[in-house]
Amino acid sequence: MSHAFLVQNRFYSTQTLRTAAQDNVRASTELMAREIRTAMPGGIVVAGARTLTVRSPIAVAVVCARRGGGDRDVFHDGGEAALDTDEVAGVARWDTVLGSWEAANAVWGDIDDSGSDAADECFDNGADTVGIRDWFHWLHFDGGLLSSRPDEGEAVMLFRETTFKIQTSVMDPTTLGIFRAAYGDSLVEFATGVDTTAQFQYRTVGGGYVDTVSAASLTSVDAVRLIADARKPAPTGGAADVLFGWSVNVPIRLAR
């Protein structure tokens, strides 16, 4: 009788660990995939086996009026209130000649410009501002920020830059953890119990998956594979660790 209870208890413990391990890596890869999937073209900044830095759009705006100097009136869905300004890592301008985004890092305070008449100036240029006046605001482009300042009718992008890193866990140093850092911030662990096999792989256009990509080939990355195998120590001594193999291929939608 007691043996039956012990076996059942061990079984439940193992199942609980297995569930936790699965949930852990599935949730973490889902979070990563969400940011990687929407990476901007040319948005893979660092592509290493255990480090990935990716730029993804927060908002795409259009310049609807030019002000003096480097100030531009822009429109984007929801306006400034819809932005998580702490996440802003820079601004990019669509280069119509090269057919690519020219990006530069800048924090929100460097590119934000206060003012209340952006909607009026865009209205003068033909914008329909009824009911969405707050969706228009100013951005400032310092002279050296981009090769040229965006012109009226051109698209600009506010992007976030996120670094994912797989390294020794802070919470459980016997395993690895997955860490995330917004631009300029410190790494924060958001998944623990990752096996030593965990890593990133990258697929370039017309090629297979590789562990690292040189800087010259970063723009040709069109998919990222997240290998996040989970490992939990067994609930009792003598038993093997609980392992859960997990990998996800994330195509970069905007890159194709």
Add this chain to the structure above:
Amino acid sequence: MTAEAGVGRGREGFVLAFVVFMLFAISVAGITGYLVVNSEFELSKYSGQGAEALAVSRAGLERFVAEQIGTVPDTTTFALGNGVATVTTRRLFARDSLTDVYYVRSEGTVDDIFTPGSPARRAVGGYAIHHRRPLAHHAAVIIAADNIEVDNGGEIHGWDYDSPGDCPGGGADDITGAIARVDVDEGSSDDIEGSPDWEIWSGGWTEMTDSVGLRWDILRDPDFPVDHVNSLPNFGSIPADSFPVIRYTGWVFANFSGRGVLIVDGVFDPGPSFSWDGIVLARDVDDIIQGYIDGILVAGFDGPNMYNTVDFRTDVNYHSCEVYRANESLSYMELLPNTVFEVN
């Protein structure tokens, strides 16, 4: 009662209790398993509905931009798959008199019958150029044929017959009379007039079709929605300022009158009673053109015109107001590259 019988009843009682306990344990395990599986199912279902809503919203945006022709509506709704895409537009910038920049937002919703009040909802936005009047006014007649001849009382005039009193922008600059690939002949010196009277574009039909600014492959597509297909509207019952888009296919002996944009994906063969205000676009034209056109005729899409020489026994006179109105019916949108993004 013997001692053995007492022991036996005691064992039976233990077995009964053990079986009841095991049934309870199995039930608990079963219920737990069901709850876990059900929770997984619900999670995956909602996740799937969210992904479907995103697909619906993207499809709605693409479809709106692809099918948009004429005036840009504020709101359009498409039923797509298991969801609904609601597309809204905003004009943001008037680049010039011919092109505007629009914001196009598409919100996709996918209903769950168990939670009808809170459907999965995702939105995408993008920016698009709206070509308000895409047809370039190069000449009153452009045909990718070797020769254009005008005789037997016909005339082709690139002078604007309209004045500012006819419409805003009326009295436009004169345009070329006729454009052909090799030669243009006239019976008398005033049969072809314009600024200049004619031009020779030796670059072939591609030079002509590429320069007029139209998406012929789309306009001729049977799946591309236009106002009327192989039939004319009752012009008396539609507003006088309505210039519809009408598409015919095959060999079209046109002996009717009307206004708007006449698209002939085949051979345009106008008879003596043909009369048209606006724009005529044809893949090929017959070797003899009759009737009247107050506007512009462009022909020879998809290749050189099927007849090397086209003889005009008709009047084609440039009326900028008619062309202006018909041209707005051809307006279309074009997404700015790499500007489509997820709003939420």
